[in-house]
Structures are given as structure tokens and as C-alpha cells.
Amino acid sequence: MSAAKNFFAGLGILLVPFISIMALVLLLCIPRFSEFWNLLRIAPFYAGIYFWQSQRPDAFNSITAFLLGIFADILGAAPLGVNIITFLVFYAISQHLSSYFNIKKFAYSWLLFIFATLATELFKGLLVSIFYRTLIPFKPLIFEFLLISALYPLFTRFYIWVERRFIHLEERYEKI
């Protein structure tokens, strides 16, 4: 009974980051305020992967990044696999960065996020260009990168709230 309870508790912990990211993504799908809104939709993915991977690695793993990639590809009409591989690269970069640097300080964390996003966006641009065998325009790419970087604190606030509300470590281990 206890093993089953632990299993479901573990599953629940893994589901919270996934659901929180998808909730923001679905929310950003709705309103159509302006042209640049389109470039904003990928931001919750980046902010979410980075935040959950660096702050709660026990609740986020590469499979979650993979699943998020599938949803991003299908929702955004991108070639299936492009966002999956991009998110896995982003996951690997942020995993590397968070193991070498002090990610507990928000300013450092943000700076590292900007670096990881830039590297991943360039990689994605290259991958898409190879896929379509044509150099894709870089202007939307840069604009998207700037938006993702600028809005990181905003999305992080939401993820922090979710973490504290649902799967805060002390609460979790007290319950189990």
C-alpha cells in the first residue's frame, strides 16, 4: 500500500511541472493581441524547462522535456521532432550550467538562462534551416529570443508559486 502511495506521489510530482508549463502554453494560445504575440508562445516552455530542471531536478527529467517537445511541435505546426530535439538540447545545456554555477541567486540564474536560450535558439535556427534546406529569416528568431529572455522573471514567478503551492519539498516529505 505504501509502495503504491509512493508511486502515485512520485508521479504527481513529475506531473506538476508538465501541467504548469502546458497551462501557460494553452493560455497563451488564446488571445490574439498583436503580431509579436506569436513569438511569445514558446517562452513558457523555455522558462519552464530551465526553472524546473535547475530548481527541482527531482520533478523534471528528459522525458518531460521530450513530451513537451511533442506538444510544441503539434500545436505550433513545426516539423515533428524539431522542438523535441531543441528542448532536449536546452535541457542538457541548463543541466550543465546548473551543475557548475550558483543558480540559487536569481540574477545569475537569469543570466545563465539568457545564455542557454541564445545557444538553443541558434541551434534551432540551424536545424530548421537544414530541414527546409533554406536559411530562415533571423529577425523573428532574435525577437523571439529577446522576448523569452525578458519575460523569464514573469513566468518564473508563476512556476515558483506552483512549486510552493503543490510540491514544496518540506510539505511533500512530511506527507510521505
Place this chain on the structure above:
Amino acid sequence: MKRQKVLFLKENYVLRVLKSFMVAGLFAIALLLILVHKIDLGIVSGVSNGIFYITAPLIRLVSLPADALSYGYKKTAAIANVYRENERLRQENEELFLLKDKMKALKAENKILKKLLHHIDLPQTQSYTARVIAENGDAFANSLIIYLGKEAPNIKRGYAVVNNRGLIGRIDIVSGNYARVTLLTDINSKIPVVSQKSRDRGILTGNNTNELSLIFTPLLAELHKGDLLVTSGVGGGLPPDIPVARIKRVGVENITAVPLFSASSLEIVKVIAYDIMPAAATAEELQ
């Protein structure tokens, strides 16, 4: 204290090796998916349809309160502008009355001329109205999700999607009561067009920006800034003469055009069911 204990727990070495293998394995699967997508096997569309089937109703559910807010705002704005709008419509109505008689005469004349020339008309197209429930995409893709409701079984992949100004894209996926529309601005979009004025043909391609490129135009094409591009109907995939874009710049190297719609203002669209492609057996006979 408890938090520290958990976060700095030493991982088992075997588990760590397995984890790194898992990441490598996921990379391999992702690469395989890209390759399968590139060679266009049926498996990918099956997976896409399945995931789309799950996510589209969720988006619809989330979009309902936003739709209500948007409706409320628009109604309030309409009430505020009712006098000015009434004046404008009165003026427009007068102009339309003058045009109506002219159009009637032209229609009758056209009918007689067609009869004299034994002209074969294109089949009548059926159209279905759909509501835009989400706009998707990023720097690399541009698409919409529309709600078709009970008309979904009548909609097929490749059908044209238009708004009151002209073509906005084509149906890409139909799953459940929803469909995904690939917009003209998407890098995958390639529309055969013709200049309404000079009748020069070309292919209008998207590149994920708000500007479209006109390629494969004749060497001596007479294309000018401001010319309207309409669907040519070549290939049989789209009905002819739907306005698509207006030429923005004619250069030596490239010709660019701007679409007639703004993705952020799309709410209601029309799907045009146009099936003139012959059956496989007939197509073989024709070749």
C-alpha cells in the same frame, strides 16, 4: 533542513549512466522523428492527429472565458461607435445600390456569352464557417486552430481557408471537431498564384515573416507594386481567383508580397470544400 537532505542526495552511479543513456536515446528518437517527417510517412500524421485530438478541446475550453471578454469589449466598442458606423453604412449602401444594377446587367451578359462559347463552369464549391479558437506557432511556424463542430467530417486536408478579404491558409490536420490551418506566412506554405492584372503566374511562398516571396515567375513578367495576386487554380487544389496577397516590392532578385489578412484579427473563417482532383484511376488514364 529536510530540503537540503533531499537535494544533495548522492545518486547511484548506475542510475546516472542509465540516465545519460536515456537522454541519448531520446535524442535518437527525436532525430528519427525528424527523418520520418521529412520522408513523409503516414506514422507521423497519425501521431499528430492523436495529439491534436487531445489538445484542441483543451484550448477550446481555456479560450471560452477569453472569447466572452472579447465579445463584451467588442459590443461595448460597437455601441460607442454606432452613430458614426451608421453614417458610414448609409453612404456605402447608396454606392452599392448603384453598383447592384450594373452587376445584374453584367451577370446576364456573362451568362449569354458563356452559353455562346460553350464554356464549362467549375463545380460549385461548398463552404463551411468555422471559429478560430487559437493562434499558434513561433518564429519558425505559423498556424491557427479552428473549431468546425459537426461539419468536421466534410472537411479534408488541403481545403482553402478564407476570410472576408481573401485566402489565409490551408487545412493541415483535421482531428475530432477541430482543424489546424497552416497560414500563408508559414514556411511550408506554397500557393500557385496569378497576377490579376497581367495574368503572370508564380508560386507564393511563406517564410515565417509577414512578407511572402513570389518565385518561379516568368522572366518578362509584368508585375508592379500594388498588383493583386489571386489563386491560379493550377494543380486543382484551390479554387481560382481568390485574392491572396498584394505585391509590395519588385526587385531584380526577388518579388515580395504582403498577405491580405492580419493573423491577430482573425475570428471567423470560411473553409472552402473544393474537390476537382480526379480519382486515382482517372488520373492514370489521363497521363
